[in-house]
Amino acid sequence: MKQRIPMTHMDAMMKTPFGRLFNLFLDNGVxxxxxxxxxxxxxxxxxxxxxxxxxxxxxxxxxxxxxxxxxxxxxxxxxxxxxxxxxxSDVFRRFKYDPESSSFLKFLDLAKNSVIKKEEMVAKLNFLLTLNDQHDHFCRMVAVFLAATLFFANSNTNIGLSFVSNIESLQTMNSISWTHVIYDKLMEKIKExxxxxxxxxxxxxxxxxxxxxxxxxxxxxxxxxxxxxxxxxxxxxxxxxxxxxxxxxxxxxxxxxxxxxxxxxxxxxxxxxxxxxxxxxQPKDYDQLLKDHEELITQMQQMKENYEGQILELQRKINELEKESMPNKREDEVSVNNFDDGISDGDNIVENIDEAEAEIENLKHVHEKDEAGAEIEIQMQVENKDAAEVGNQRGQVKTFKSKLALKRKETQQKNVEVENEKKQYCLRAKAPRKVEDAKVIKSKTLKLGRKKKAENNDEIIEVEKIVTVSKSVDAGASCQLRNITDSRHYNYFEEKEKATVLQFFSLCHTFSNAYMDDTLTIQGRLLEDLMFDKFTSSEVIDFYSKWLKKHSSEGAKSLYVSSVAWTHLKADQKKCVQRTLHDVLEKELADDIKYVFIPMNTSKSRHQAEGYHWTLLVLNYQDKKFEHYDSMKPRKGLLNLSYEEAVVMRNEVVDWINSHRAETKKSKISWLKGVKTPTCPQQGTTSDCGIYVCKIMESLSREEKLHTGKDFQSDVEELRPTLTYLILADKEHSWNINKLAKDLD
Known part of the structure; x- marks a missing residue:
């Protein structure tokens, strides 16, 4: 390889922390x-x-x-x-990483992978050797190769995409102490x-x-x-x-x-x-972040009160000034009749009033830019020249003209805002979408509107008349949702469902709330992940748990634990474990409960580069046994960390139930030992583990037999669009076009 490496690539590599080691590889020194x-x-x-x-x-x-x-x-x-x-502390991010945000991964067509394999690394390195102007990407891929095969290797010699966040910027990559990263990781494992x-x-x-x-x-x-x-x-x-x-x-x-x-x-x-x-x-824990947030809210409230006090004080000074220039009501009436004659003499006073109003606007502007506020000293000077002759005219001129100017300014500003909002919507509606998509959206919306009008005489709302609600989000920004018709699951929708989903994906962005109740918020980006085969979020799983609980008139009576309970237990966040696990068991666990469902976002292995994986721990409360459903079991002989973590959660549940029964003087339960691993449908190489958890909960709660053939995979794929529509179809908590129109009014 050394003979084929361009000098630009060699020079760039020698400027990175890995230059000496890379050179040793080229000389066959390793x-x-x-x-x-x-x-x-x-x-x-x-x-x-x-x-x-x-x-x-x-x-x-x-x-x-x-x-x-x-x-x-x-x-x-x-x-x-x-x-x-x-x-x-950790070069493999624990939170969700968006590969689409990486120019490096997109350039090498790796953004859609779950991991980067050694064979792909070698192939991409050979490809980059042919491009003289891509020496930076070459350095990044060498860093990935060294990390996967030497620094943080695993049995498959692959690496998770989240590692790329450390090398996306060469400046960031060069600033990291890789020596300490490797040493700390090694000693951590040795001590454990x-x-x-x-x-x-x-x-x-x-x-x-x-x-x-x-x-x-x-x-x-x-x-x-x-x-x-x-x-x-x-x-x-x-x-x-x-x-x-x-x-x-x-x-x-x-x-x-x-x-x-x-x-x-x-x-x-x-x-x-x-x-x-x-x-x-190091990041603060949840409780500390919540405390800091409350303190910030309190500070903001105090700043707001101080700001409003300054405005009131300024307004009081203006009112006092006006009173000094207005002798009595009768003289004011005369002044109104002589308005045109005295307007020139009152210009100086009007100018001073305008200056005071401008100072107020300036104070507002400063407050918006700087939360700490600003101390503004306003000096108001009123000339007393010929005050005896034009005193009556000045007061009335000042009041009338300032109100007239303020009203004109507000009207003009409102018109400008309306026009800008219309332009914003036009840009968003026309640029990103195909013409045929826009026609479908309009057709479906009008059709639903006519049907609704026939039912309850509500006003029909046309998509073309809706303007952008969020002024903080640019219509052309990257937060725009993808074209839903490009999803391979789109054809699963029925015609009525398509109209609802099209409305949301056309008019909203990634941070729009698709669903919101007292305990759960699902944003547009999570629906986009759901429809485009990305990793399923805990919010989506918790939503389906709520839905199954609400519609469980038939089948086994079940209890659904939050999907983040295990995450809190693993992080030793006792208050959160109390809220998401213990309180739920205390409130809802009864003798007639058959299943307790505990979704768990577990580690695939001890190597964090391999990411995380949804599994389902089920307590059969009638049979007093625990079962662990894993849709992607490791090969025989390999460590199953998901199962080990399920055992930890099982022990936590058993300990709490035994302790609670002892406190309430109930008899002790004789539990079956360990955690069983029943036959579970396998997902293959897809990213459907979260959807499998939802489908398994659905089947068990309805007391249906789990089948492991292609039919189950087909049901799983159909569940993605089904969940998307259910999230958008709740009359009370889901987003809908009528709420959007109401907000605009």
């Missing part, structure tokens, strides 16, 4: 045996030697035992990465799994092998190793494994153990320069 699994037994032995008390690894035994610390500096020298940079190191990622612990070679002196360096290059290329780990089989870690003496790497070159010393590491600000 051998295949370095990143294979043949060193696992040695690695497990090293990890088992970690002592939590000493925060170090035990080398040797008995009187020769010595505890040696593994440091970030050792990772830096092993991979040739700078030590300085910004500390990042000292007694069961099989779950520790083998590739991620390669710096440990380099460290053992450096501090023990058990091996001779490779022939041909260039001093000063990353030390991962200095050692033959196959030979190290052979030495380990002779128990050299137990038999080595203290005098042969070194605390740090030796013989540093000037280039390596530069890597280890002590630079202040910028600690990442």
């Amino acid at each position: 051998r295949d045996e370095t990143i294979t699994g043949q060193n696992k037994d040695l690695l497990y032995d090293i990890i088992s030697r970690y002592s939590h008390e000493e925060d170090a690894f035990r080398i040797g035994q008995g009187e020769n035992a010595n505890y040696v610390k593994f440091k970030p500096e050792h990772v830096s020298l092993a991979f040739g990465l700078p030590l300085d940079g910004k500390r990042v 799994h000292t007694n069961k190191p099989l779950s520790v990622n083998a590739a991620c612990v390669i710096p440990l092998l380099v460290w053992i070679c450096e501090i023990s002196g058990i091996l001779e360096p490779r022939k041909g190793y260039i001093v000063g290059t990353p030390r991962i290329g200095r050692w033959n780990f196959t030979k190290l494994s052979r030495k380990w089989k002779n128990d050299f870690l137990e038999n080595i003496t203290k005098d042969k153990i070194k605390e740090d790497f030796q013989d540093l070159t000037e280039a390596e010393k530069q890597l280890l320069e002590k630079v202040a590491i910028q600690e990442e600000v």
Whole structure:
């Protein structure tokens, strides 16, 4: 590859933190045996030697035992990465990441993937080598490749799309301390799994092998190793494994153990320069954010009161000034008759009043720009020239003319706003949509309007007359919803349903509220995800739980737990667990309940790059057993973290029920042990796990048998448009065109 890399690409790579390691790869300095699994037994032995008390690894035994610390500096020298940079707690985002926002992923046609596989990385790298002007994207893809195969590797050598958020900007990528990211992740896993190191990622612990070679002196360096290059290329780990089989870690003496790497070159010393590491600000928990929000609301209310007080004070001063210029009512009447004669003499007073009004408008403007407000000092000067002669005229001129000017200004401003709103709607209605779509929308809307008028004589509302409600959202901005007719699920709708869905997707944006009640809000972006096969949100699952509960006249009586209860339990947010789980069980769990449904957004594996996955934990309260439904079970022999998390949730529910029954002096329940895993329909490679959860809840609550054939997958696909219409069809809580027209009025 080295012969084919353009100089622009090489120069760009050498400016990144990975330049030295990349160059070593090109020179074949990182051998295949370095990143294979043949060193696992040695690695497990090293990890088992970690002592939590000493925060170090035990080398040797008995009187020769010595505890040696593994440091970030050792990772830096092993991979040739700078030590300085910004500390990042996790390079794989826990919140939902939108791949469509990445120019890098869109350019390489990867935005629609769930992960980036190693084969794709290699193919895209070869493609980028042919484009001399795409050296920045080449650097990003090299970073992705190194992360997937070396820094944060997993058994499938793929990586989640959320990692791209750290490399989308090269400036951000270069500012991160990758040394500390790798070190922190490695030590976190070692501390968690000292007694069961099989779950520790083998590739991620390669710096440990380099460290053992450096501090023990058990091996001779490779022939041909260039001093000063990353030390991962200095050692033959196959030979190290052979030495380990002779128990050299137990038999080595203290005098042969070194605390740090030796013989540093000037280039390596530069890597280890002590630079202040910028600690990442950790996000506040939910309760703290809520408290901060309440404090902010209180501050805003106080600012508003202060602002209104300043306005009232200014208005009072103006009123006093007017009274001083108005002797009595009778003289005012004379002044009105002589209005034209005295208008020129009253100009000075009018100008002063206008200045005062302008100061008020300025105060409002400043308040809107700066929430802290501004102290405005208003000086009003009224000339007293010839006051005795034109005093009567001045007062009346001042009052009449200022009111006239204010009224004219308000009228003009209102007309301008109406015209702007009409133009905004025209731009939005015509530009993004096809002509045939606009015709369909208008036709469906008029048809529904006529039908509604025939039923209850309500006014027909035409789409063409509706203007944009939200002034803060630009009609051409990226928050516009996608064309719903492009969804492959669109043809599932019936004609009446199509009209409702078309109205919403045509007139609203991603942050419009499609549904809102006291406990749940579903925005347009979540419906867009639902219709375009994206990951199903917790709000959609909770909505369907509510709907099933409301329409459960037949079938098994069921209890539905919030889909975020497990998320709160995993984060140890006790107040939220109390609200979303314990309070629900206390209020609704009764002897006639058959099923308790607990949707869980669980981890696919311990590697966060693989993302999250919806599963369903079901308590059969009649049979006193728990069952876990997983539509994407891992292959046999692999770790099933979703099941492990389901067991944790099962224990939480059992502990609470037993404790509650003891408090109420009820008999203890004899629970069946563990969590059963019944046969569950499998989703294949789709992103339908959340929809599968909804469909399984529906089938069990109706006491229908779960079938695992193609019919179930067909039902799942049909559930996406069904849910979309149900969310938009609620008369009380859903968005509709009549509410939009009412808001405009």
